[in-house]
Amino acid sequence: MRYIRPSSLEDAVGLLAEASGKAAILAGGSDLLVRMKGGFIEPDLIIDIKAIDALGRITESDDCFVIGAAVPCAVLGENTALRHAWPGVVEGAKLIGSKQVQGRCTIVGNLCNASPAADSVPALVAAGAKAVIKGPAGSRTIAVEMVPVAPGKTSLAPGEIIEAILLDKRPPHSGDAYQRFTPRTEMDIAVVSAAVNLTLDDQGVVEKARVALGAAAPTVLLVEEAANILIGSRVDDSTLERLAEVCSGACRPIDDKRGTVEFRKKVAGVLAKRVALTAYQRAGQK
Numbered sequence: 127m128r129y130i131r132p133s134s135l136e137d138a139v140g141l142l143a144e145a146s147g148k149a150a151i152l153a154g155g156s157d158l159l160v161r162m163k164g165g166f167i168e169p170d171l172i173i174d175i176k177a178i179d180a181l182g183r184i185t186e187s188d189d190c191f192v193i194g195a196a197v198p199c200a201v202l203g204e205n206t207a208l209r210h211a212w213p214g215v216v217e218g219a220k221l222i223g224s225k226q227v228q229g230r231c232t233i234v235g236n237l238c239n240a241s242p243a244a245d246s247v248p249a250l251v252a253a254g255a256k257a258v259i260k261g262p263a264g265s266r267t268i269a270v271e272m273v274p275v276a277p278g279k280t281s282l283a284p285g286e287i288i289e290a291i292l293l294d295k296r297p298p299h300s301g302d303a304y305q306r307f308t309p310r311t312e313m314d315i316a317v318v319s320a321a322v323n324l325t326l327d328d329q330g331v332v333e334k335a336r337v338a339l340g341a342a343a344p345t346v347l348l349v350e351e352a353a354n355i356l357i358g359s360r361v362d363d364s365t366l367e368r369l370a371e372v373c374s375g376a377c378r379p380i381d382d383k384r385g386t387v388e389f390r391k392k393v394a395g396v397l398a399k400r401v402a403l404t405a406y407q408r409a410g411q412k
């Protein structure tokens with residue numbers, strides 16, 4: 127097995143495109159190394175992207191935040207502007223593993239691992255985040271929800287690397303939130319999770335909304351019907367009841383020892399109500 131630590135994205139893409147055997151990108155390694163240790167994959171080439179300076183930064187343009195693919199999740203929480211604009215995205219990233227894991231792991235690794243229970247993905251999907259992808263044929267930008275296509279599988283073509291995640295700057299009166307259910311308080315994987323992102327008008331009425339559910343289907347669900355219930359409301363009790371009903375109904379979860387289908391559906395509705403209320407309160411404070 128070869129291990130290479132390129133210093134430019136172009137070199138990383140070139141190495142990946144020219145690799146003859148199995149090649150893998152290593153960001154934080156908190157999924158990749160576990161899978162290698164478990165004997166699930168045995169790459170011939172590992173391309174470590176942590177030494178590519180441009181991928182290790184969060185930058186701001188007039189209209190968006192650009193989060194490099196090698197930025198550790200812990201750093202997201204240290205960025206005041208990002209934390210203020212997208213508290214739900216940051217709370218998803220900061221639920222991953224432990225402090226030690228967060229010092230290494232990335233939201234792009236979380237996305238590309240393509241687990242339906244990935245903690246940072248529902249809030250990114252609710253936020254309308256985009257992934258900038260670089261490959262042998264050039265660059266393209268797609269919605270984050272287009273990256274995972276099935277558990278453990280992505281839509282990335284051979285030789286493609288995600289360079290960054292783009293998050294829009296927020297209009298006033300906007301808020302988001304993420305919560306998951308786990309039997310333990312830490313170091314556990316979501317049994318089900320929910321994220322809501324919304325923007326209010328000057329009267330406190332929801333103008334725009336996006337609702338996403340995690341661990342509720344093979345990939346994160348963007349529930350448009352749920353967003354439509356929030357739009358035009360002040361997130362009152364009857365709106366929340368209808369939101370819960372639609373979210374529970376949208377779930378297609380697995381049935382296992384960590385949660386039955388019935389339990390996951392019910393909790394998806396409960397979490398959707400809670401995060402909608404938190405997002406609404408956050409939006410009202412801005």
Ligand SMILES: Cc1cc2nc3c(=O)[nH]c(=O)nc-3n(C[C@H](O)[C@H](O)[C@H](O)COP(=O)(O)OP(=O)(O)OC[C@H]3O[C@@H](n4cnc5c(N)ncnc54)[C@H](O)[C@@H]3O)c2cc1C
Pocket residue numbers: 150151152153154155156157158159160175195221222223224227230231232233234235236237238239243244245246282286287288289313314315316
């Ligand atoms: C103890 C422990 C606890 C954990 N707890 C949680 C948890 O609570 N919630 C949760 O969601 N996850 C959890 N995880 C899983 C893991 O930490 C996360 O999924 C993490 O975000 C992965 O990021 P990474 O940078 O370490 O990815 P890596 O392991 O480096 O990569 C993961 C996958 O993505 C690919 N990849 C990485 N970067 C790119 C890129 N730029 N372009 C293309 N492909 C890329 C890799 O090739 C690999 O297939 C836990 C893991 C451990 C070990």
